[in-house]
Amino acid sequence: MFIRLVLGVSVVLIVMAVPASAHVVSADADLRVAQTISGTELTVVIRRTPEVPGPLYVNLVAYQPVGDLTIDLAVGESAGTVRLWRSGTHPVVLHVQDTGPHELRLKTSADYSVLPFEVRVPRPATWEMVVYGGFGVTGVMFAAALGMSRWRPAALGLGGVGVVAAIIAATVAVLSPQLGADTRDPGRPNAQGFLLVTPAQPRAGEEVTLRFDLVDGSTGLPVRDLAVHHDALAHLVITSQDGEFFRHVHPLRTPEGRLETRLVPDRPGRYLAYLEVERVDAGGQRVSGSFEITGPPRASPLRVASWTFPAGRPVTIEIDTGTTGVQSWLGMAGHMITRDATGDFLGHVHESSMVSTSDGTVAEHGPKLCFSTSFPRPGRYFAWVQYVKEFQIVTVPHVIEVVR
Missing domain, CATH: 2.60.40.10 (Immunoglobulins)
Structure with missing residues (x-):
């Protein structure tokens, strides 16, 4: 009864101790990141990767409208090209050489983006091997003890070794959450956002670039720990004050802490920009800004x-x-x-x-x-x-x- 209980507790602890991460690609996890690149809305899907070195399967899911757009993709020295000519899924195969942090780079003739991700191929932790090994030794020793029941001293010795192995395995299993715990401070100060609009005096009907520079609220350094939330690194909503213009886009990460997008406002007036982001081990937050578009006045319809x-x-x-x-x-x-x-x-x-x-x-x-x-x-x-x-x-x- 004791052995069954210890085994059950250890298995539950092993299952519960699996860590989660905001950018992980592993044998049982895909990563999806929305991107608005060169006027096309994409979902970049980095498929689960069971082994390294090995292939990295990437799907670009394109939403209408889709022009004739060529995107170059690269991870390290591995590169590929996808031509988007229709909506739907466009696959490409890259390669990764090892586990750990990587960057997927996307580039068109006008835009580029850098998506951080981490490749993890599950390997048993040391404490897991101790737990499994300990209970394995316990089983072998008990079986041997039963087989030598006629020789009582030997059977007791083997049984004693089994009991010691079971105690060690159970102790390690109970302590495993502490052994594998993340000791980092989960708190994160708010990110401060600075909105820059180019050109400085944009006009209706002309292309505008919006750039948010995000800095850490305590250090003033660029924010480097954006987490993927709701399948995007950031969600940007832009509306005109009168509510007649609306865009929900997913800006491109260029240098660390910088997010950019391009759009064509269709009417003059005040515009509001709301950027939703989330930092690793912290909650979501929103930064905002506003800008003016010049041009001939346009009446807003009565709605x-x-x-x-x-x-x-x-x-x-x-x-x-x-x-x-x-x-x-x-x-x-x-x-x-x-x-x-x-x-x-x-x-x-x-x-x-x-x-x-x-x-x-x-x-x-x-x-x-x-x-x-x-x-x-x-x-x-x-x-x-x-x-x-x-x-x-x-x-x-x-x-x-x-x-x-």
Whole structure:
């Protein structure tokens, strides 16, 4: 009975001690990172890697619209090229020589991005070998003792060795969480973000580059520990003050601590940019900024509210997509981004079914999508519901009136 109990405890501890990481590619884990590169929305999927040296399978999942775009990919000295000419999955095979940290570099004629990741091939830790070995010795010794039961002194000796081995294995199993624990300080100061817009006086209808430089709140050094969250290193929402312009993109990581994207604003006025990031071993946070676009004035159409909700109370919003062919995007069946008229509040919620198990290429959701949220104060809100159908990102705008 004692041996069974010790074995059960050790197995549970072994299973629970597996570490997690924000950028890991291993024998049983893929890594997905969304990227908006040269005007095309991609999900970069680095497939699970069972051994090194060995192949590294990378899929680029492209969403409409897709132009004729060539992307060069490289990891270390291994390189490959993918030509995007349609939506869907585009595979490429690279190679990795060893475990540990790597960088996947993507380059087009106009943009480049650097995605950090770590390759892990599971190897048993020393304490695991002690536990397994100890219980193995225990079994052998007990079996031998039973076989020599006629020679009582020898049987007792073998049984004693088995008991000692079992005690050692059980002790190591009990202490294993402490032996493998991460002793790093999990706390992280907030990242400070600085927004730079190029050109300095952008005009409507012309291309603009937005750059966020992220620095550590305690050291002032570039942030080097961005974590992948919701299948992206960062989510950037850009809206015009009047709510008529909206973009949800995934900026490119260029140097450490720098995130960039390009877009063409279609109307003059004030624009608001909200960047959502997460640091390793820390929670999510948002940095924001604003910029002005010049040009001839454009009237904003009068939009009627789609819904009316009370302030400060949870509400559920149901969207009928009209199809069961909704694919996962960023690990979710759908996204809803809300913003108040002033721009002081931004909400980002996911469809109630939350995380999907598919790779985003299978239609498995719909036709109804449900979102649970609340609105902090009365006033007019803009809402944008997003989902993917046939590799096209569908964005449906709404206006919401929030009352007391």
